[in-house]
């Protein structure tokens with residue numbers, strides 16, 4: 001139904017009454033998405049892998065929002081199913097999914113262990129597909145939903161030493177387009193955020209490698225070559241989770257200080 005231009009209001013960014021599941025949001029980048037969505041009015045469900053949930057619980061509750069948790073390994077089918085059921089039991093629906101949980105492994109290419117290759121692919125690509133697929137079924141029943149996948153600067157370029165990460169993150173772009181294509185008829189928008197470089201557990205080794213760290217900083221046009229602040233990710237997450245992005249699907253927004261646009 002078409003709307004009048006004068007109907008426009010900033011309420012379009014509000015997430016009041018929405019329920020968002022954000023995987024791995026008890027630390028790192030996921031924590032920023034969680035606080036952003038809570039500030040915008042959403043209640044949260046957080047599947048977490050490690051024990052440390054007290055900080056995110058305090059942060060979300062200080063926004064006046066509810067948060068529920070379930071601990072487990074997203075590479076396990078039983079846990080993924082349990083996560084969907086627990087969120088539906090708690091809130092009755094899932095409006096927004098942010099597929100954020102991730103891992104990485106660095107090794108010389110010719111020595112790269114098969115188990116590490118599989119472990120990264122299992123979480124960074126397969127779990128994103130399976131969880132997204134299960135939740136899409138719930139969203140399709142209500143003909144409404146937002147799925148946000150987390151891509152990377154390495155969705156568009158290849159670095160050395162972490163082949164499964166590069167392969168999985170390139171896959172996230174295809175997965176996002178495929179889901180967008182399949183789910184548009186159910187009014188489900190599927191997009192991705194491609195963060196540039198933000199300090200967290202997955203890139204500790206990158207930060208400790210002085211040569212690589214400088215090479216990256218030299219390719220960030222904004223902020224005098226600094227890595228991003230978690231704060232820089234929050235507006236994009238709210239935008240893609242909200243009605244403000246209802247006519248956008250299948251795209252990736254790079255939040256990387258311009259990193260991906262600079263010639264190597």
Ligand SMILES: NC(=O)c1ccc[n+]([C@@H]2O[C@H](COP(=O)([O-])OP(=O)(O)OC[C@H]3O[C@@H](n4cnc5c(N)ncnc54)[C@H](O)[C@@H]3O)[C@@H](O)[C@H]2O)c1
Pocket residue numbers: 023024025026027028029030048049050072073074075099100101102103123150151152153194195196197198199200201202203
């Ligand atoms: N930090 C960056 O600069 C950066 C850049 C681009 C993309 N990303 C992506 O952002 C996402 C979040 O990464 P981060 O940097 O916050 O790292 P992080 O290590 O701080 O967070 C990763 C989260 O995933 C969880 N996790 C790990 N293994 C899991 C498993 N088997 N099952 C369930 N959860 C599991 C961890 O417990 C943690 O909560 C990842 O997908 C990562 O690839 C990060």
